[in-house]
Amino acid sequence: MIGNLEYSTLQGLWWLLCSVVGAVFLFLNFVQGGQSLLWTVARTGEEKSLIINSLGLKWELTFTSLVVFGGALFAAFPKFYATSFGGAYWVWIIILFTFIVQAVSYEFRNKPRNLLGEKGYELFLLINGTLGILLIGAAVGTFYTGSNFQLSQYNLVTWTSPLRGLEAAFNVFNVFMGVFLVFNARTLGAMYLLNNVDCTGMPELEKRLRNAAMTNFLISLPFLLYVLVSLLLMKGFEVQEAGSVAMVSHKYLANLLANPILLVLLLAGLVLVIWGVWKSARSDSTRGIWFGGAGTVLVGLVVLLLPAFNNTPFYPSKVDLASSLTIHNASSSKFTLTVMTYVALFIPLILAYIAYVWRAMAGRRINLDDVNNEEAY
Amino acid sequence: MIEHLDLTMVNWARAQFALTALYHWIFVPLTLGITWIIAYYHSIYYKTGNEEWKRLTRFWMRLFAVNFAIGVATGIILEFEFGTNWSNYSWMVGDIFGAPLAIEGLFAFFIEATFFAVMFFGWDRVSRRFHLFSTWMVAVGTNLSAVWILVANAWMQHPVGQQFNPDKARFEMTNFKEVVFSPVSVSKFTHTTSSSMVLAAMFIISISSWYLLKGRHQVMARRSIVVASVFAFLASVFVIFTGDQSAYAVAQKQPMKLAACEGLCRGEEGAELIAFGIFNGDKKIGDDNKPCVFKVGIPKVLSFLANRSFKSFVPGVKDMVFGNPAQGVMGAGEKIAMGKKALAALADYKAKSRAGDDVGAEAALAIFEANQKYLGYGYLEKPEDAAPPIALSFYSFHFMVILGTLFPLVALAFLVFAWRDTLADHKWLLRLGTIMFFLSMIAHWLGWIVAEVGRQPWAIQDLLPVTVARSNLTAGTVQTTFFLFLALFTILLIAEVGIMLKQIAIGPEEG
Numbered sequence: 001m002i003g004n005l006e007y008s009t010l011q012g013l014w015w016l017l018c019s020v021v022g023a024v025f026l027f028l029n030f031v032q033g034g035q036s037l038l039w040t041v042a043r044t045g046e047e048k049s050l051i052i053n054s055l056g057l058k059w060e061l062t063f064t065s066l067v068v069f070g071g072a073l074f075a076a077f078p079k080f081y082a083t084s085f086g087g088a089y090w091v092w093i094i095i096l097f098t099f100i101v102q103a104v105s106y107e108f109r110n111k112p113r114n115l116l117g118e119k120g121y122e123l124f125l126l127i128n129g130t131l132g133i134l135l136i137g138a139a140v141g142t143f144y145t146g147s148n149f150q151l152s153q154y155n156l157v158t159w160t161s162p163l164r165g166l167e168a169a170f171n172v173f174n175v176f177m178g179v180f181l182v183f184n185a186r187t188l189g190a191m192y193l194l195n196n197v198d199c200t201g202m203p204e205l206e207k208r209l210r211n212a213a214m215t216n217f218l219i220s221l222p223f224l225l226y227v228l229v230s231l232l233l234m235k236g237f238e239v240q241e242a243g244s245v246a247m248v249s250h251k252y253l254a255n256l257l258a259n260p261i262l263l264v265l266l267l268a269g270l271v272l273v274i275w276g277v278w279k280s281a282r283s284d285s286t287r288g289i290w291f292g293g294a295g296t297v298l299v300g301l302v303v304l305l306l307p308a309f310n311n312t313p314f315y316p317s318k319v320d321l322a323s324s325l326t327i328h329n330a331s332s333s334k335f336t337l338t339v340m341t342y343v344a345l346f347i348p349l350i351l352a353y354i355a356y357v358w359r360a361m362a363g364r365r366i367n368l369d370d371v372n373n374e375e376a377y
Numbered sequence: 378m379i380e381h382l383d384l385t386m387v388n389w390a391r392a393q394f395a396l397t398a399l400y401h402w403i404f405v406p407l408t409l410g411i412t413w414i415i416a417y418y419h420s421i422y423y424k425t426g427n428e429e430w431k432r433l434t435r436f437w438m439r440l441f442a443v444n445f446a447i448g449v450a451t452g453i454i455l456e457f458e459f460g461t462n463w464s465n466y467s468w469m470v471g472d473i474f475g476a477p478l479a480i481e482g483l484f485a486f487f488i489e490a491t492f493f494a495v496m497f498f499g500w501d502r503v504s505r506r507f508h509l510f511s512t513w514m515v516a517v518g519t520n521l522s523a524v525w526i527l528v529a530n531a532w533m534q535h536p537v538g539q540q541f542n543p544d545k546a547r548f549e550m551t552n553f554k555e556v557v558f559s560p561v562s563v564s565k566f567t568h569t570t571s572s573s574m575v576l577a578a579m580f581i582i583s584i585s586s587w588y589l590l591k592g593r594h595q596v597m598a599r600r601s602i603v604v605a606s607v608f609a610f611l612a613s614v615f616v617i618f619t620g621d622q623s624a625y626a627v628a629q630k631q632p633m634k635l636a637a638c639e640g641l642c643r644g645e646e647g648a649e650l651i652a653f654g655i656f657n658g659d660k661k662i663g664d665d666n667k668p669c670v671f672k673v674g675i676p677k678v679l680s681f682l683a684n685r686s687f688k689s690f691v692p693g694v695k696d697m698v699f700g701n702p703a704q705g706v707m708g709a710g711e712k713i714a715m716g717k718k719a720l721a722a723l724a725d726y727k728a729k730s731r732a733g734d735d736v737g738a739e740a741a742l743a744i745f746e747a748n749q750k751y752l753g754y755g756y757l758e759k760p761e762d763a764a765p766p767i768a769l770s771f772y773s774f775h776f777m778v779i780l781g782t783l784f785p786l787v788a789l790a791f792l793v794f795a796w797r798d799t800l801a802d803h804k805w806l807l808r809l810g811t812i813m814f815f816l817s818m819i820a821h822w823l824g825w826i827v828a829e830v831g832r833q834p835w836a837i838q839d840l841l842p843v844t845v846a847r848s849n850l851t852a853g854t855v856q857t858t859f860f861l862f863l864a865l866f867t868i869l870l871i872a873e874v875g876i877m878l879k880q881i882a883i884g885p886e887e888g
Contacts, residue, residue, distance in 0.1 A: 056494075057494045057498060058494075060449070060489070060490035060493060060494065061487075061490050061491070063449065063453070063490070064482065064486040064487055064489075064490040066453075067453060067456060067482050067486055068479070068482035068483060068486065068487070070456055070457060070460075070482075071456065071475065071478040071479035071480075071481065071482040071483075072479045072482070074456075074459070074460070074467065074471055074474075074475035074478055074479065075471070075475030075476045075478065075479035075480075076475070076479075078467055078468055078471020078472055078475050078547075079468055079471075081459075081460045081464075081467050081468075081471055081475070082460060082464040082465070082466075082467035082468035082471060083464070083468075084460070085457060085459075085460025085461045085464060085467070086460055086461060086462075086463075086464020086465075086467065086848035086849065086850075087464070087848075087849075089461055089848070089850060089854060092457060092460070092461055093461060093858055093861075096453060096454055096457055097861070097865070099450075099453055100450045100451070100453065100454060100865065100869075101450075101865075103446055103447070103449045103450035103453070104446045104447050104450050104869055104872070104873075106446065107442055107443055107445075107446035108443070108446065108872055108873070108876060111443070111876040111879070111880070112876070112879045112883075113875040113876055113878070113879040114872050114875065114876050115868065115871055115872035115875055116868075116872060153546075153727055153731075154546040155468050155545070155546055155547070156464075156465050156468065156849065157464055157468075157848075157849060158849050159849070164850075164854070332471070332472045332475065332476075332549075332550075333472050333542070333549040333550065335549065335550055335551060335553075336472050336473070336475075336476055336549065336550045339476060339550070339553045340476055340479065340480075343476075343479075343480055343483065344483075346483065346484070347483070350483060350484075350487050353488075353491060354487065354491050357491045357492065357494075357495055357511075360495070360502070360503050360507065361494060361495060361498070361499070361502055361503070363502065363503075364502060370498070373500075374435065374439065374886055375435070375438075375439065375442075375497045375498060375500075
């Protein structure tokens, strides 16, 4: 059956799959959000340890989803991988640096003779949770605002900005997208910690977490509104009938109207996030993360799908419109996409065992006993 | 196709990749091997319920965790470095190379990430059976990861199951099965994972030997050694077998690499295997100087190892660079000429296609197809460029083999004395044991150098030289990130070693 799928269907399917992984990654950014909350929510060493150990159970899932997102893009859209990573060099290198330092921080932080001390590794976690997410947001923003590259007739990339990708961080839309993601991650982080940390005997910590969920959500709102309104009003990149790319007014609004399901997903996502925050901040519930998480996945999906369909280049070039990448000209061959689609049939199995293990480990919340045993972070 | 080669940039990008891969390779083999041994220890605890085995399992898990974290940190950069520093490569072979990386993420990394947390924090959270299952799954996940990354690496050494698409100017996959099950990928996987098992077992033997010499944690150390020495012995014997398979695959698919590793400058029938030698530093490809100023050789054995025939002809570097028509060996010069024809025809094809000249385009395509087998040679300037650094390949290969021969002997000695419970009486062996981890680490690095330096100048054997695979970056940019990585990884390495040493000094929790 998969072997009979049209090439263009496979290309669309793979952009959808990559978007799902990307959207799940945005949900799992609750780890990064929790890392940045460490400096404001935790007041004592015990509270800090509880938060670190709670996040420590999940940091690898976030890390792995980033790696899989990269791997899936490499396999399915190698021209994007080559163009963006080889071109926007500095922005990706800095993002990677923040994830390198994150990967060791949980394990090294409280070990004796760790060279940099607890604070050093906590600083690494903060950098990953703020700068790393901010730049990822800025990079995602370029799907709408475009980048500075040209491709040769052999599809080899030349980046025309000397800042090599960092120029994305000087565009208001991109920065606001990044700032929104940072505060959304913090909102999710607070909701996850409420769900996973046993706050018995620590009402102050619970109160601070509930407040953090609401405060960070409120801070994220103006940035989200700016991004959404800009999306509806801005000129966008469109692939014309002849195959050339042109700037078109209200392109992304048109895309949204042309794909009403995206509009529904976006609205549902926003409602779920608001509901999750409300439950966390204004009730005793600890289940807000599930609503906030699901909402983030839906909003993330829309953000990644909107610039890819309806004759839209998902990675447009500002300096040479003809070099813009679409899911059709940037994809792997039909054969490779078919092979990868067979592989993707295993995704439900992978999700099933992740869910099973998550549930098995969540049977008991992280408490002070857990942070005092020898494996503790 | 590539108008302005910036060799300085290419060399810095090479250095950066070598640096990150070398750092990564400090941690990965230990992870690959030790997960099996820990799972075995954990199984003994599960079966016996003996707390001593639990303490022992938790202790090795703790050291593994420190190592695992930094292995993950250095690994992510390698994946993305293909894009940042080798973007031409990513575009030209991403259609094939990307798939194993994505599958590695889906199948292996999620298993590792999911079950790693259960393995460490599941002692009182999940059932004993599920906890043990999770420990085994971590071993499965780490080794599945090795399968896919080695499939990707093997494809670079022996690019099967692909064809060049002239319209898109890239290589595309045509047969996934050939890519996954190529003889090079099978031998790479078995050789790498079995040698990783040796390294991990030697890690345990080294630390346990130190405990025995110091008179600390003796029960745990002896038990650890008994299991580790069995693993080390069986795996190191298997390494010799897989090494032979690997060398045979190299001889068949990358004869230049084999010639460089053996210092075989002029091919011969009934070629001898150099067991040990000192390479002649004045030797140039094609001159009459002897390749070795001193050597101990075993007659005809190289021919047997390379072709399974004592009398067979094994081509030398000179044959493959300048050609040997008598033996049917085409020289690099001839291949360069064909490669240049292919490149010119490709440019012609694209120009004529753009101009709408279908007949001309078809003619150009025919010329391209007739010469595309040696496409990559078209980028080389002179025949000598087709040879890798010989002295480095030669010494790396020989020291690796010498060390590989030592491991089963040492493992056997540990096994025998541990079995007789007389290890404490053989201080010399315990002292030797303390350095075995470092020797096996060196052997691993040498193996990595053999695999990667020995295949130069190719990113993809015969099809894409490293100089063309690079990104369009300035040397200064890559130089900056090289030193950033060097500083960061060195700091993290120092931290890791400090933590490890302290954890070893602390030892397992007392019962």
